[in-house]
Amino acid sequence: MNEQRGSTEQPLAEAPITDRPALPDLARRLLAVDTGGWRPDVVEALSRGLGWEQGGSADRPVLVTGHSSGDARLRPVGTYEQRYVGGESYVELSVPVATAAPDAAAQAAAFRAAREELTSALGRPSVLGSHGDMGPFYDSGPLWGAPFVRWRGMPDTLELRAGKSGPELVLQPTDPAENWFWRQGSGEEHAISGYFGSSNDPVNAGLGFPGGWRARSWETVTRSLGDFLETLPAEAVALGIGFGMPFYGRTSEGAPLLFDVTCDSDGLSIGCFVPDGVDAAALGWGTVAEHPGTASVWRDDDPVWRVHAGGPGEPKGRALAEMLVATARAVGVGEPTGLIVGGEAEYVDAYHVRFYGLGLPTG
Structure with a gap:
Protein backbone atom coordinates (compact mmCIF):
# COMPACT_ATOMS: atom_id res chain seq x y z
CA MET A 1 0.00 0.00 0.00
CA ASN A 2 1.27 3.47 -0.73
CA GLU A 3 2.24 5.93 1.99
CA GLN A 4 -0.15 8.72 3.00
CA ARG A 5 0.04 11.57 0.52
CA GLY A 6 0.71 15.13 1.64
CA SER A 7 1.48 18.20 -0.44
CA THR A 8 1.47 17.82 -4.21
CA GLU A 9 3.06 21.16 -4.99
CA GLN A 10 4.75 20.79 -8.38
CA PRO A 11 5.21 23.30 -11.21
CA LEU A 12 2.14 23.68 -13.40
CA ALA A 13 1.42 25.70 -16.47
CA GLU A 14 0.76 29.30 -15.54
CA ALA A 15 -2.92 29.86 -14.80
CA PRO A 16 -4.75 32.50 -16.86
CA ILE A 17 -5.21 35.14 -14.14
CA THR A 18 -6.73 38.25 -15.73
CA ASP A 19 -6.17 41.89 -14.86
CA ARG A 20 -7.15 42.83 -11.30
CA PRO A 21 -5.48 44.28 -8.22
CA ALA A 22 -2.84 41.99 -6.71
CA LEU A 23 -4.66 39.31 -4.77
CA PRO A 24 -2.85 39.92 -1.47
CA ASP A 25 -3.78 43.60 -1.66
CA LEU A 26 -7.40 42.77 -2.47
CA ALA A 27 -7.56 40.25 0.38
CA ARG A 28 -6.18 42.72 2.90
CA ARG A 29 -8.57 45.43 1.72
CA LEU A 30 -11.52 43.08 2.16
CA LEU A 31 -10.43 42.07 5.64
CA ALA A 32 -9.88 45.69 6.63
CA VAL A 33 -13.35 46.90 5.60
CA ASP A 34 -15.79 47.66 8.39
CA THR A 35 -18.70 45.41 7.46
CA GLY A 36 -20.94 47.00 10.10
CA GLY A 37 -22.32 43.69 11.31
CA TRP A 38 -23.51 42.99 7.74
CA ARG A 39 -26.57 45.14 8.34
CA PRO A 40 -28.35 47.40 5.80
CA ASP A 41 -25.65 50.05 5.60
CA VAL A 42 -23.05 47.41 4.70
CA VAL A 43 -23.38 48.11 0.96
CA GLU A 44 -22.42 51.72 1.42
CA ALA A 45 -19.61 50.84 3.84
CA LEU A 46 -18.15 48.19 1.55
CA SER A 47 -18.31 50.31 -1.58
CA ARG A 48 -16.78 53.28 0.21
CA GLY A 49 -14.03 51.20 1.80
CA LEU A 50 -13.09 49.45 -1.41
CA GLY A 51 -13.48 52.40 -3.76
CA TRP A 52 -16.11 50.58 -5.85
CA GLU A 53 -19.47 51.82 -7.09
CA GLN A 54 -22.85 50.49 -6.01
CA GLY A 55 -24.97 48.79 -8.65
CA GLY A 56 -27.50 46.07 -9.27
CA SER A 57 -30.85 46.00 -7.51
CA ALA A 58 -32.10 45.65 -3.95
CA ASP A 59 -32.43 41.88 -4.23
CA ARG A 60 -29.27 41.47 -6.32
CA PRO A 61 -26.84 44.18 -5.22
CA VAL A 62 -23.41 44.36 -6.82
CA LEU A 63 -20.31 46.46 -6.40
CA VAL A 64 -18.90 47.56 -9.75
CA THR A 65 -15.17 46.74 -9.61
CA GLY A 66 -14.12 47.57 -13.16
CA HIS A 67 -12.17 44.28 -13.33
CA SER A 68 -12.46 42.07 -16.38
CA SER A 69 -13.08 39.07 -14.10
CA GLY A 70 -16.42 40.60 -13.10
CA ASP A 71 -18.24 42.67 -10.50
CA ALA A 72 -18.56 41.74 -6.84
CA ARG A 73 -21.88 40.26 -5.70
CA LEU A 74 -23.57 40.68 -2.33
CA ARG A 75 -25.86 37.89 -1.16
CA PRO A 76 -28.83 39.26 0.81
CA VAL A 77 -30.50 37.18 3.50
CA GLY A 78 -33.43 35.41 1.87
CA THR A 79 -35.61 32.37 2.41
CA TYR A 80 -32.74 29.87 2.50
CA GLU A 81 -30.49 32.01 4.68
CA GLN A 82 -32.94 33.39 7.25
CA ARG A 83 -32.74 30.63 9.85
CA TYR A 84 -28.94 30.76 10.03
CA VAL A 85 -28.37 34.47 10.68
CA GLY A 86 -28.37 36.53 13.83
CA GLY A 87 -29.41 39.96 12.60
CA GLU A 88 -27.26 40.13 9.46
CA SER A 89 -28.80 41.41 6.24
CA TYR A 90 -26.13 39.85 4.00
CA VAL A 91 -24.21 36.59 4.25
CA GLU A 92 -21.35 37.10 1.81
CA LEU A 93 -19.57 39.31 -0.69
CA SER A 94 -18.12 37.36 -3.64
CA VAL A 95 -15.38 38.93 -5.77
CA PRO A 96 -14.34 37.08 -8.97
CA VAL A 97 -10.54 37.18 -9.18
CA ALA A 98 -9.73 35.16 -12.30
CA THR A 99 -11.31 33.65 -15.38
CA ALA A 100 -10.22 30.46 -17.09
CA ALA A 101 -11.35 28.04 -19.77
CA PRO A 102 -14.22 25.85 -18.58
CA ASP A 103 -12.30 22.57 -18.57
CA ALA A 104 -11.30 21.04 -15.24
CA ALA A 105 -7.55 21.35 -15.76
CA ALA A 106 -7.71 25.07 -16.53
CA GLN A 107 -10.09 25.80 -13.67
CA ALA A 108 -7.98 23.82 -11.19
CA ALA A 109 -4.81 25.62 -12.33
CA ALA A 110 -6.47 29.04 -11.93
CA PHE A 111 -7.65 28.16 -8.43
CA ARG A 112 -4.24 26.82 -7.49
CA ALA A 113 -2.45 29.94 -8.71
CA ALA A 114 -4.77 32.17 -6.68
CA ARG A 115 -4.41 29.94 -3.60
CA GLU A 116 -0.63 29.98 -3.78
CA GLU A 117 -0.58 33.78 -4.07
CA LEU A 118 -2.88 34.21 -1.09
CA THR A 119 -1.04 31.63 1.02
CA SER A 120 2.25 33.42 0.48
CA ALA A 121 0.67 36.62 1.78
CA LEU A 122 -1.75 35.40 4.47
CA GLY A 123 -0.17 32.13 5.60
CA ARG A 124 -1.55 28.60 5.47
CA PRO A 125 -5.38 28.50 5.33
CA SER A 126 -6.92 27.29 8.57
CA VAL A 127 -9.64 25.33 6.76
CA LEU A 128 -9.85 23.63 3.36
CA GLY A 129 -12.05 21.16 1.57
CA SER A 130 -14.74 20.76 -1.05
CA HIS A 131 -18.31 21.98 -0.91
CA GLY A 132 -19.32 19.03 -3.08
CA ASP A 133 -22.56 19.53 -4.99
CA MET A 134 -24.10 21.65 -2.25
CA GLY A 135 -22.41 24.95 -1.51
CA PRO A 136 -23.13 27.32 1.38
CA PHE A 137 -26.86 28.02 1.79
CA TYR A 138 -27.67 25.31 -0.78
CA ASP A 139 -25.90 26.98 -3.69
CA SER A 140 -24.71 24.75 -6.53
CA GLY A 141 -21.04 24.71 -7.47
CA PRO A 142 -19.17 24.10 -10.74
CA LEU A 143 -19.21 20.58 -12.17
CA TRP A 144 -15.41 20.22 -12.31
CA GLY A 145 -15.11 20.44 -8.51
CA ALA A 146 -15.93 22.70 -5.59
CA PRO A 147 -12.68 23.26 -3.65
CA PHE A 148 -12.30 26.00 -1.08
CA VAL A 149 -9.69 27.31 1.34
CA ARG A 150 -10.57 29.53 4.25
CA TRP A 151 -8.83 31.96 6.56
CA ARG A 152 -11.20 31.79 9.51
CA GLY A 153 -11.61 34.86 11.70
CA MET A 154 -14.06 36.70 13.89
CA PRO A 155 -16.36 38.37 13.05
CA ASP A 156 -15.53 37.75 9.37
CA THR A 157 -13.89 34.94 7.40
CA LEU A 158 -12.14 35.10 4.03
CA GLU A 159 -12.62 32.20 1.62
CA LEU A 160 -11.22 31.38 -1.80
CA ARG A 161 -13.97 29.41 -3.54
CA ALA A 162 -14.40 27.79 -6.95
CA GLY A 163 -16.86 29.91 -8.91
CA LYS A 164 -18.67 29.30 -12.17
CA SER A 165 -16.01 30.97 -14.34
CA GLY A 166 -13.00 30.91 -12.03
CA PRO A 167 -11.93 31.36 -8.42
CA GLU A 168 -13.73 33.90 -6.26
CA LEU A 169 -12.62 35.64 -3.08
CA VAL A 170 -15.49 35.59 -0.60
CA LEU A 171 -15.80 37.72 2.52
CA GLN A 172 -18.49 36.41 4.86
CA PRO A 173 -19.70 36.85 8.43
CA THR A 174 -18.33 33.78 10.20
CA ASP A 175 -21.30 32.76 12.33
CA PRO A 176 -24.00 32.37 9.62
CA ALA A 177 -21.73 30.27 7.36
CA GLU A 178 -20.71 27.97 10.21
CA ASN A 179 -24.25 27.81 11.59
CA TRP A 180 -25.49 26.66 8.19
CA PHE A 181 -22.82 23.95 7.96
CA TRP A 182 -23.34 22.67 11.49
CA ARG A 183 -27.11 22.35 11.01
CA GLN A 184 -26.71 20.07 7.99
CA GLY A 185 -25.80 17.21 10.31
CA SER A 186 -29.33 15.80 10.25
CA GLY A 187 -28.30 12.24 9.49
CA GLU A 188 -30.43 12.05 6.34
CA GLU A 189 -28.78 10.61 3.24
CA HIS A 190 -26.77 13.24 1.33
CA ALA A 191 -27.40 15.81 4.10
CA ILE A 192 -23.83 17.05 3.62
CA SER A 193 -21.63 16.65 0.56
CA GLY A 194 -17.92 17.13 -0.03
CA TYR A 195 -15.29 17.05 2.68
CA PHE A 196 -14.02 19.45 5.34
CA GLY A 197 -10.47 19.76 6.68
CA SER A 198 -9.31 21.83 9.64
CA SER A 199 -5.86 22.49 11.06
CA ASN A 200 -4.77 22.94 14.68
CA ASP A 201 -4.46 26.69 14.14
CA PRO A 202 -5.65 28.63 17.22
CA VAL A 203 -8.07 30.56 15.01
CA ASN A 204 -10.12 27.36 14.76
CA ALA A 205 -10.91 27.40 18.47
CA GLY A 206 -14.65 26.88 18.91
CA LEU A 207 -15.13 25.53 15.40
CA GLY A 208 -18.06 23.10 15.42
CA PHE A 209 -18.39 19.96 13.31
CA PRO A 210 -21.75 18.53 12.23
CA GLY A 211 -22.69 14.89 12.51
CA GLY A 212 -22.43 12.80 9.39
CA TRP A 213 -24.82 10.45 7.63
CA ARG A 214 -24.70 6.82 6.57
CA ALA A 215 -25.57 5.33 3.19
CA ARG A 216 -28.53 2.95 3.44
CA SER A 217 -28.25 1.32 0.03
Missing part, protein backbone atom coordinates in the same frame (compact mmCIF):
# COMPACT_ATOMS: atom_id res chain seq x y z
CA TRP A 218 -25.59 0.32 -2.46
CA GLU A 219 -27.10 2.77 -4.94
CA THR A 220 -26.43 5.59 -2.48
CA VAL A 221 -22.82 4.40 -2.10
CA THR A 222 -22.45 4.28 -5.88
CA ARG A 223 -23.70 7.83 -6.26
CA SER A 224 -21.68 9.34 -3.42
CA LEU A 225 -18.48 7.48 -4.29
CA GLY A 226 -18.85 8.34 -7.98
CA ASP A 227 -19.32 12.05 -7.26
CA PHE A 228 -16.26 12.00 -4.99
CA LEU A 229 -13.92 10.20 -7.39
CA GLU A 230 -14.94 12.17 -10.49
CA THR A 231 -13.72 15.53 -9.16
CA LEU A 232 -10.95 14.36 -6.83
CA PRO A 233 -7.98 14.86 -9.23
CA ALA A 234 -9.01 18.43 -10.07
CA GLU A 235 -9.57 19.26 -6.42
CA ALA A 236 -6.24 17.72 -5.40
CA VAL A 237 -4.47 19.97 -7.92
CA ALA A 238 -6.46 23.04 -6.88
CA LEU A 239 -5.85 22.50 -3.16
CA GLY A 240 -2.25 21.38 -3.54
CA ILE A 241 -2.73 18.26 -1.44
CA GLY A 242 -2.70 14.52 -2.04
CA PHE A 243 -5.08 11.84 -0.83
CA GLY A 244 -4.13 8.35 0.35
CA MET A 245 -7.30 6.49 1.30
CA PRO A 246 -7.49 2.81 2.26
CA PHE A 247 -10.93 1.19 2.15
CA TYR A 248 -11.62 -1.94 4.16
CA GLY A 249 -14.38 -4.45 3.52
CA ARG A 250 -16.11 -6.17 6.43
CA THR A 251 -16.91 -9.81 5.63
CA SER A 252 -17.27 -13.03 7.58
CA GLU A 253 -13.48 -13.23 7.47
CA GLY A 254 -12.96 -9.88 9.19
CA ALA A 255 -12.29 -6.50 7.59
CA PRO A 256 -9.24 -6.78 5.34
CA LEU A 257 -7.87 -4.04 3.10
CA LEU A 258 -9.92 -3.97 -0.09
CA PHE A 259 -9.01 -0.79 -2.00
CA ASP A 260 -6.22 1.78 -1.90
CA VAL A 261 -7.26 5.10 -3.44
CA THR A 262 -4.45 7.55 -4.09
CA CYS A 263 -4.77 10.89 -5.80
CA ASP A 264 -2.25 13.68 -6.34
CA SER A 265 -0.93 15.81 -9.19
CA ASP A 266 -0.21 12.61 -11.17
CA GLY A 267 -3.89 11.70 -11.18
CA LEU A 268 -6.18 9.15 -9.56
CA SER A 269 -5.08 5.54 -9.07
CA ILE A 270 -6.97 2.78 -7.30
CA GLY A 271 -5.45 -0.52 -6.17
CA CYS A 272 -7.57 -3.57 -5.41
CA PHE A 273 -6.79 -6.41 -3.01
CA VAL A 274 -9.12 -9.38 -3.55
CA PRO A 275 -8.85 -12.96 -2.34
CA ASP A 276 -8.19 -15.88 -4.65
CA GLY A 277 -11.32 -17.01 -6.40
CA VAL A 278 -12.58 -13.52 -7.23
CA ASP A 279 -12.27 -12.71 -10.96
CA ALA A 280 -10.94 -9.16 -10.69
CA ALA A 281 -10.40 -8.84 -14.43
CA ALA A 282 -14.06 -9.63 -15.08
CA LEU A 283 -14.99 -6.89 -12.63
CA GLY A 284 -12.98 -4.35 -14.66
CA TRP A 285 -9.59 -4.31 -12.94
CA GLY A 286 -6.31 -4.31 -14.87
CA THR A 287 -2.63 -4.81 -14.15
CA VAL A 288 0.34 -2.46 -14.25
CA ALA A 289 0.87 -3.42 -17.88
CA GLU A 290 -2.56 -2.05 -18.71
CA HIS A 291 -2.28 0.92 -16.34
CA PRO A 292 1.40 2.01 -16.43
CA GLY A 293 0.46 5.26 -14.73
CA THR A 294 0.19 3.29 -11.49
CA ALA A 295 3.84 2.16 -11.56
CA SER A 296 4.98 5.19 -9.58
CA VAL A 297 2.38 4.48 -6.87
CA TRP A 298 2.83 0.75 -6.18
CA ARG A 299 5.31 -2.01 -6.94
CA ASP A 300 4.68 -4.12 -10.01
CA ASP A 301 2.94 -6.93 -8.14
CA ASP A 302 1.40 -5.36 -5.02
CA PRO A 303 -1.44 -4.87 -5.61
CA VAL A 304 -1.78 -6.98 -8.72
CA TRP A 305 -5.11 -5.36 -9.65
CA ARG A 306 -5.39 -1.63 -10.27
CA VAL A 307 -6.66 1.18 -12.46
CA HIS A 308 -5.33 4.60 -13.36
CA ALA A 309 -8.34 6.90 -13.81
CA GLY A 310 -6.47 10.01 -14.99
CA GLY A 311 -6.06 13.62 -14.00
CA PRO A 312 -8.43 16.60 -13.74
CA GLY A 313 -11.65 16.05 -15.65
CA GLU A 314 -10.74 12.52 -16.77
CA PRO A 315 -12.17 10.02 -14.21
CA LYS A 316 -15.52 8.45 -15.01
CA GLY A 317 -16.84 8.57 -11.47
CA ARG A 318 -20.00 6.52 -11.90
CA ALA A 319 -18.21 3.68 -13.72
CA LEU A 320 -15.43 3.60 -11.11
CA ALA A 321 -17.95 3.54 -8.27
CA GLU A 322 -19.92 0.73 -9.89
CA MET A 323 -16.70 -1.29 -10.20
CA LEU A 324 -15.77 -0.73 -6.55
CA VAL A 325 -19.25 -1.59 -5.29
CA ALA A 326 -19.42 -4.72 -7.46
CA THR A 327 -16.03 -5.81 -6.14
CA ALA A 328 -17.00 -5.19 -2.53
CA ARG A 329 -20.14 -7.28 -2.93
CA ALA A 330 -18.24 -10.02 -4.78
CA VAL A 331 -15.83 -10.50 -1.86
CA GLY A 332 -18.70 -10.71 0.63
CA VAL A 333 -19.32 -7.19 1.94
CA GLY A 334 -22.98 -7.59 2.77
CA GLU A 335 -24.16 -4.03 3.40
CA PRO A 336 -23.03 -0.44 2.79
CA THR A 337 -21.83 0.04 6.36
CA GLY A 338 -19.38 -2.80 5.73
CA LEU A 339 -17.33 -0.59 3.39
CA ILE A 340 -15.08 1.37 5.74
CA VAL A 341 -12.74 4.32 5.09
CA GLY A 342 -9.47 3.80 6.95
CA GLY A 343 -8.94 6.34 9.72
CA GLU A 344 -5.50 7.23 8.37
CA ALA A 345 -7.22 8.77 5.33
CA GLU A 346 -8.42 11.63 7.54
CA TYR A 347 -4.91 13.03 8.04
CA VAL A 348 -3.97 15.00 4.95
CA ASP A 349 -0.98 17.32 5.10
CA ALA A 350 -1.61 19.52 8.19
CA TYR A 351 -5.38 18.97 8.18
CA HIS A 352 -7.86 16.60 9.79
CA VAL A 353 -10.32 15.87 6.99
CA ARG A 354 -13.86 14.57 7.44
CA PHE A 355 -15.30 12.94 4.32
CA TYR A 356 -18.93 13.87 4.88
CA GLY A 357 -20.13 13.29 1.33
CA LEU A 358 -19.19 9.59 1.16
CA GLY A 359 -21.72 8.50 3.75
CA LEU A 360 -19.39 5.67 4.83
CA PRO A 361 -18.10 4.79 8.33
CA THR A 362 -14.49 5.53 9.26
CA GLY A 363 -12.42 3.20 11.33
